[in-house]
Amino acid sequence: MSKSSKKSSGRSLPHLLKMSPMADALASGPVTLPDVKAPSLEGLKVTVPARADLTEDDLLRRLHELKREHASMRDRAVGEQVALGDEVQLNTLGYCDGKLIPFSVRVGLWLELAPQAPLPGFAEAIAAGTVGDSLEVNLVLPSDYPVEWMRGLPARFVVDLKAAREVVELGDETPALFKALGRGTTLDAVMTSIREELEDELADSLTLEGQERVLDALVSRAKLTVPSTLVEEEIRRRWGQQEGKLLGELGFDAEEQREAMLGWLNDPATRADAEHRLQVALVLRAVAAQAHLELTPAKLEHIAQVAGAASGLSAEQVRAGLRESKDLTAQMAQTAWHLLAVEHVMAAAQVTYEGA
Amino acid sequence: MVSITKKPLQFIQTHKKVVTTATKAVKTGLAVKKAVTDGFEAAKSVSAKGLKGATTAAREAASKAASSPTGKLGMMGKLKIGGSAVSVVTGLTKLPGQVGAAGKDIRTAMRTGSRQDIATAAKSTISAAQTTVSTTKGALTTAVTAQKLIATNRAATAAFKAAVPGASKAVTSAAGRAAMTSVFSGASASVTKKATVSAVQLAAKETGTVAKAVAGSASRAASKAALREGGKAAAEAAVRAGAKAATGALAKGAARFAPGLNVAIAALDTANAAATLADPKASTGSKITSVITAVGSIAAATNIPIVSQIGAGVSAVSSFVGSFF
Incomplete structure (x- = not known):
């Protein structure tokens, strides 16, 4: 595995903000990464705390999702009234305190038009x-809104109601519903099947939490400091890939784009998240180099098959997909490298699950 | 105070429009009633009364509250007493045409909230005063009716929380983890608990099926996870879990709208995978790529930073990729 080239050491925040955000975000060159010494994997032990039992609500919510999944849909016509319970497609953006709310820009967002816990009243x-309306929705955000600086403030949203689908669920406790669900012919059988499925998912979640705790422990062993310029560069590129692209499509000018990017750069949670991801990646990179790990085509194919099967893709589809475009295959290879390093670390770690 | 009106700017003063608006509010009411039967509340009632009972009960509740002449006052009182997290809709306006998010003038006007700016942006001659809540009898009635309907639905569906199952914890990190958790589960936990108590109790008395099923589930799940321990098995389980999350409830959770909170970096790979898989026009290659990217985000406990790819350098990747073609 070779190291990345080192042309620049990242750019200062003022410098980043002076440039045309989208143009710059799309022209991303290599950066200098700090040297990291691979930490020892010896005695890497973590404990995953016990979770609470599933609740009735968990099971019933899944039943609700399944019923919607098997419901029939009817596209509503332009000009037709929508209703709670519809699937709707929205373009949104919001302003608070005279500023664009970071992460409020969504384009083509499909969601169930149902009351949103953090934003009651919006749906x-x-x-x-x-359908076809553009709406201005004014809200006063709740006092316990998850974003502290926005609590209790008035916020204003533009919502384009692009499309809607009426959802007609199958009749309750009918043979048609049970047949569609394929989980037995009685409500008891269906609920048992859902419980088993949710337990499997809980086990998956515990496995992932174990991995996360192991990687956190590894990072703390490495005692790594990530330069703030690198954190900002990462955020800028993410912004360009995700929000910046959308804003370009919506015709945001350079000033508006800059404001949006600044919202990301100044968000503490975003900075913390980017820093953490960089720490994990840099440590894994060092571990992989020290262990001389090598990704083989067979290994990539295996990872793709496991992921594809769980996503409903056939083995043949996965094989074809791996050979469709060199760019896409290169992208998959990068992720597979990362997964290979995680697998190597996890093989050396000991994870204990409380309550097992 | 909750107020909600739907007022196309260009016709706001005409009596005809007020009547139309009122009619739409009634239609909204019907939609609300229907939504109650469609929503999670109906599913939740299954445990208490069986599927047949759920629809009837929800309809009755919605109908009763909507027809109550004191519904507005009652709703406000409950909100104050409950002290629950309530966002207040202070206005709803239909913007002319479909300018919306893509209109620079509209966006500029939204910053200030000036009705004049919005009217100007919409190339309308309406004055600022004309776009505020009207006190004419018709409009007032509309507003009150809409308030009651909103309140009814809010109460009836209080138990609907935008939950992401456990996997969400693994895809969020650092400070974002706590914030995301509060959005997708914690923020409405107390409300949810209250709203579901009666259903839980009834279920225990009448059938007990679901309650029995969930007892001990955490321990069984922990045992399953423990059995996977040992490098490869755990790694494959993680990849599988990541792929499942990309197509399941986690992806739906990512679609929840919590402006100001960056769920984007944590969850957009997942949402993107779900969207790509569902897109009939997406190629097979892009589908499997999006899934693997999402798996990387979840199974590697973090999405891979753009500036730091762990893999081989450009030439090595090129050579590696070449073996597939």
Whole structure:
């Protein structure tokens, strides 16, 4: 495995902000990464705390999702009234305190038009609209809104109601519903099947949490400091890939784009997240180099098959997909390298699950 | 205070429009009633009364509250007493045409919230005063009716929380982890608990099926996870879990709208995979790529930073990739 080239050491925040955000984000060159010494994998032990039992609500919520999954859908016509319970497609953006709310820009977002716990009233307001409407929704955010600086403030959203589908669920406790669900012919059988499925998912979640704790422990052993310029460069590129692209499509000018990017760069949670991801990646990179790990085509194919099968793709589809485009295959290879390093670390770690 | 009106700017003063608006509010009411039967509340009631009972009960509740002449006052009182997290809709306006998010003038006007700016942006001559809540009888009635309907639905669906199952914890990190958890589960936990108590109790008395099923589930799941321990098995389980999450409830959770909170970096890879898989026009290559990217985000406990790819350098990757073609 070779190291990345080192042309620049990252750019200062003022410098980043002076440039045309989208143009710059799309022209990303190599950066200098700090040298990291691979930490020892010896005695790497973590404990995953016990989780609470599943609740009735968990099971019933899944039943609700399954019923919607097997419901029939009807596209609503332009000008037709939407209703709570529809699947709706929205373009949104929001302003608070005279500023664009970071992460409020969504384009082509499909969601169930149902009350949103963090934003009560929002879905209900949209339900007053018709397909094709552009709505201005004014809200006062709740006092326990998850973003502290926005709590209790008035916020204003533009919502384009692009499309909607009426959802007609199968009749309750009918043979048609049970047949569609394929989980037995009685409600008891269906609920048992859902419980087993959710337990499997809980086990998956515990496995992932174990991995996460192991990687956190590894990072703390490495005592690594990531330069803030690198954190900012990472955020800028993510912004360009995700939000910046959308803003370009919506015709945001350079000033508006800059404001949006600044929202990401100044968000503490985003900075913390980017720093953490960089720490994990840099440590894994060092571990992989020290252990002389090598990704083989067979290994990549195996990872792709496991992931593809769990996603409903056939083995043949996965094989074809791996050979469709060199760019896509290169992208998959990068992820596979990362997974290979995680697998290597996890083989050396000991994870204990409380309650097992 | 909750107020909600739907007022196309260009016709706001005409009596005809007020009547139309009122009619739409009634339609909204019907939609609300229907939504109650469609929503999670109906599913939740299954345990208490069976599937047949759920629909009837939800309809009755919605109908009763909507027809109550004191519904507005009652709703406000409950909100104050409950002290629950309530976002207040202070206005809903239909913007002319479909300018919306793509209109620079509209966006500029949204910053200030000036009705005049919005009217100007919409190339309308309406004055600022004309776009505020009208006190004419018709409009007032509309607003009150809409308030009641919103409140009814809010109460009836209080138990619907935008939950992401356990896997969400693994895809969030650092400070973002706590914030995301509060959005997708914690923020409405107390409300949810209250709203579901009666259903839980009834279920225990009448059938007990679901309650029995969930007892001991955490321990069984922990045992399953423990059995996977040992490098490869755990790694494959993680890849599988990541792929499942990309197509399941986690992806739906990522679609929840919590402006100001960056769920993007943590969850957009997942949401993107779900969207790509569902897109009939997406190629097989892009589908499997999006899934593997999402798996990387989840199974590697972090999405891979753009600036730091762990893999081989450009030439080595090129050579590696070449073996597939």
